[in-house]
Amino acid sequence: MATTETPLRLYRHTRFVRLWHWTTAVAIVIAILSGLLILNVHPRLYLGEVGNEHTAAWIELKKVSPPGAPMKTELKIGSMVIDTSGYLGADLAVGEATYFTIFPPPEDLEFGGTRKWHFLAGWMLALTWLAYVAGLLSSSRLRRKILPEAKELRPANLAGDLMRHLTFKRASGESARHYNTLQKITYSAVIVVLIPLVILSGLTMSHTVTALFPELFTLFGGRQSARTIHFLSMTIVVAFIAVHLVQAVIAGFWPLLKSMLTGYMTPGQEKK
Amino acid sequence: MKKTIDRRIALKMLASSGLLLGGCGRLDSTSTATALLKGSDALGFDLQRLLLSSRPLVREFAKSQISEKFPTNGTTLPKGEHYQQLVADNFSNWKLKVDGLVENKLALSLNDIRSLPQRTQITMHNCDEGWGAIGQWSGPQLSTILAMAVPKASSRYVVFHCLDTMEANGIPYYESIDLIDAVHPQTILAHRMHDQSLPVPHGAPLRLRVELQIGYKNAKYVDRIELTDRLDHLGGGKGGWWEDFDNAPWYAGQ
Numbered sequence: 001m002a003t004t005e006t007p008l009r010l011y012r013h014t015r016f017v018r019l020w021h022w023t024t025a026v027a028i029v030i031a032i033l034s035g036l037l038i039l040n041v042h043p044r045l046y047l048g049e050v051g052n053e054h055t056a057a058w059i060e061l062k063k064v065s066p067p068g069a070p071m072k073t074e075l076k077i078g079s080m081v082i083d084t085s086g087y088l089g090a091d092l093a094v095g096e097a098t099y100f101t102i103f104p105p106p107e108d109l110e111f112g113g114t115r116k117w118h119f120l121a122g123w124m125l126a127l128t129w130l131a132y133v134a135g136l137l138s139s140s141r142l143r144r145k146i147l148p149e150a151k152e153l154r155p156a157n158l159a160g161d162l163m164r165h166l167t168f169k170r171a172s173g174e175s176a177r178h179y180n181t182l183q184k185i186t187y188s189a190v191i192v193v194l195i196p197l198v199i200l201s202g203l204t205m206s207h208t209v210t211a212l213f214p215e216l217f218t219l220f221g222g223r224q225s226a227r228t229i230h231f232l233s234m235t236i237v238v239a240f241i242a243v244h245l246v247q248a249v250i251a252g253f254w255p256l257l258k259s260m261l262t263g264y265m266t267p268g269q270e271k272k
Numbered sequence: 273m274k275k276t277i278d279r280r281i282a283l284k285m286l287a288s289s290g291l292l293l294g295g296c297g298r299l300d301s302t303s304t305a306t307a308l309l310k311g312s313d314a315l316g317f318d319l320q321r322l323l324l325s326s327r328p329l330v331r332e333f334a335k336s337q338i339s340e341k342f343p344t345n346g347t348t349l350p351k352g353e354h355y356q357q358l359v360a361d362n363f364s365n366w367k368l369k370v371d372g373l374v375e376n377k378l379a380l381s382l383n384d385i386r387s388l389p390q391r392t393q394i395t396m397h398n399c400d401e402g403w404g405a406i407g408q409w410s411g412p413q414l415s416t417i418l419a420m421a422v423p424k425a426s427s428r429y430v431v432f433h434c435l436d437t438m439e440a441n442g443i444p445y446y447e448s449i450d451l452i453d454a455v456h457p458q459t460i461l462a463h464r465m466h467d468q469s470l471p472v473p474h475g476a477p478l479r480l481r482v483e484l485q486i487g488y489k490n491a492k493y494v495d496r497i498e499l500t501d502r503l504d505h506l507g508g509g510k511g512g513w514w515e516d517f518d519n520a521p522w523y524a525g526q
Contacts, residue, residue: 042402050396052403054341094440112520113309115400119526120312207398207484208320208525211328223396223404 009266012259020132021260027124028237034118035234037109040101041092045231049222058228061088063100122202129195136191146191148184157181168250190240194233201230317523321452324525329458330483333394338466339405342397347445348473350436350493358435363477368417368461372431372498375422382463382477388412391460399487400520409481410464415455417497423451427499430454431506432480435493438513447491447512448503448522449482458483461494485524488514 013021044057051057058078065072073089075082090104105111136142151157161181179187203209204216204226220226248256259265358366363382370378391413398404414430434445453459459482463470470476475492482489489512503509508516515522 038400038402042399044403049337050339050404050406052339052343052405054339054343054405110518112400112514112518116309116313116519116521119316119521120309123312123315205398206320206526207330207486208323211330211484212323212326214331217331223398227402 009264010259011263012265013263015263016135017132018260018263020128020135023124023128024132027121027128028241030117031121031125032234032238034114034121035231036102037105037111037114038118039231040103040105041099041111043100043102045228046224047221047228048224049217051224051227059231061100061102063089063091122199125195126199129191129199133191145179146184146187148181148188152181152184170251186240186243194236194240197233198230198237201226201233205230313521313523316521316526320523320525324452324484327456330395333396333406335394335408337406338394338408342405342407342465342474343399343403344473345399345401345487347436347438347492352437355435355493358477359472366477366495368478368494369496370417370421370499371496372500373424373427374499375424376420378417378421380417385412385461385463385478388416391457392464393458393460393481393483395458395481395483397487397490400524401487408466409460409462410467411460411462411478411481413457414459414461414480415457417461418451418454418499421499423499426501427451428501429499429503429511431498431500431503432491432494433496433498434491435495438517440517443507443513445491445493445513446507447480447489448500448506449480449485449489453482453484456482456484487524488512488520489524 043061044051044053045059046055047058057076060076061084062074062076063071064074071089071091072083072085073087075084075088088102090101092099092101092104136146158181164180165182200216201220204220204223210216210223216226217223220229255265367379367381368385370380389412390410392408392410394406394408396404396406418430429448429450431448432446434447437444449459459480461478462475462481463478465471465474470479475494478494479492480490480494500506503511503522507513510516510519511522512520514520
């Protein structure tokens with residue numbers, strides 16, 4: 001009987017949302033690659049206003065072997081020490097100076113140019129975020145689709161949603177039309193908290209921006225704290241992308257990818 | 273029809289993101305990428321100029337916040353007999369030259385520079401590598417020296433020619449800023465650091481402090497100041513040693 005039914009064809013993503021999704025995706029890839037190349041020349045993260053080779057770092061990749069000996073490295077996070085010998089750490093000679101880096105950068109890398117790439121990514125991320133949020137606010141989409149409803153936040157519903165995730169149950173039929181509660185919570189957090197955090201902590205490193213808005217230093221607890229928070233928020237972005245991709249694979253990668261490219265999706269039939 | 277175009281656009285964007293994973297270097301050599309980078313650089317400059325239109329000052333700190341040890345970067349001891357001789361004479365035979373598009377060319381000794389009105393500021397120096405340090409700098413405002421030289425109406429930029437030759441390509445260091453940042457109250461020519469004569473590793477006899485911008489713009493070992501209407505005749509044409517050598521942004525307030 002089912003073969004004679006017309007398959008359900010859902011219009012899930014408007015052109016605007018699809019364009020935002022992919023621009024943001026490209027921006028994040030550029031930002032992470034260029035950002036890692038920048039961190040690479042000074043793999044030390046500090047708390048407070050000031051941090052440099054003469055002050056203690058909160059997170060640091062450290063060379064612990066003497067010059068000339070086989071390289072031994074440690075990743076220090078607070079008081080925790082992880083042996084990273086053989087995995088992380090490389091000496092990089094620039095003129096007379098030797099830099100200790102996380103990994104050897106590409107030979108033709110222009111360090112100054114890397115920062116141009118990072119700022120390009122910043123523009124892409126910030127401008128598309130502004131457009132997306134403006135779009136959300138000017139339509140009912142934020143309330144209707146992204147923000148979880150009060151009834152969805154009840155423990156019973158959250159537990160049910162969590163169970164469906166843990167048992168890898170795919171959404172089918174009508175329920176595939178909507179984001180589920182955990183999805184809504186995650187997307188809300190990314191749009192309302194994570195992306196603004198990345199942008200603001202980045203802007204706190206700008207002399208121009210902080211000359212006008214010195215309050216940013218107070219907000220983040222100093223320039224070096226802002227740099228550290230900028231890095232940590234990047235690791236959360238990476239974790240989000242990893243889960244996002246894994247979830248997409250579990251839920252059916254190709255139909256989802258198709259829907260984010262064309263707008264349309266044909267989910268499996270609802271079980272009767 | 274509509275659907276096909278959407279898909280094509282999306283696939284194009286996907287393809288470009290894939291290309292990126294292949295390496296920034298390769299993409300950089302394409303003209304689209306160069307244009308994009310130039311565009312975002314120009315957008316960044318315009319926005320910063322707009323943000324700075326009220327002429328805000330950067331933060332200044334208390335003496336107690338000065339970093340115990342201030343890192344040195346770039347050249348820490350210029351090579352060559354000329355500089356060694358200047359150090360041996362305690363810079364008594366050295367003069368700062370100011371020329372280019374000015375009505376009065378100047379040659380100022382350290383004593384001349386010391387006799388001008390001085391500004392002392394405790395600011396945070398930040399390197400594009402990520403680190404920072406707080407230090408105290410003293411010297412005349414650049415605007416004072418420019419007023420003595422009287423820039424011609426056609427002048428747009430202030431170029432700093434330095435005494436140190438860069439190891440990587442054997443070219444003396446140079447940097448440039450525009451007249452807007454040049455006359456900012458916190459843009460000074462420091463001959464003192466932490467209440468002492470500027471030490472050699474930090475740029476003796478004179479260094480630029482342009483507090484609106486980061487590390488590499490703050491040229492050390494300044495020997496000659498040239499006013500000019502264009503930067504394309506200078507070095508590789510991008511306005512500074514790092515700008516030419518590894519494509520660093522010319523305006524570095526970001």
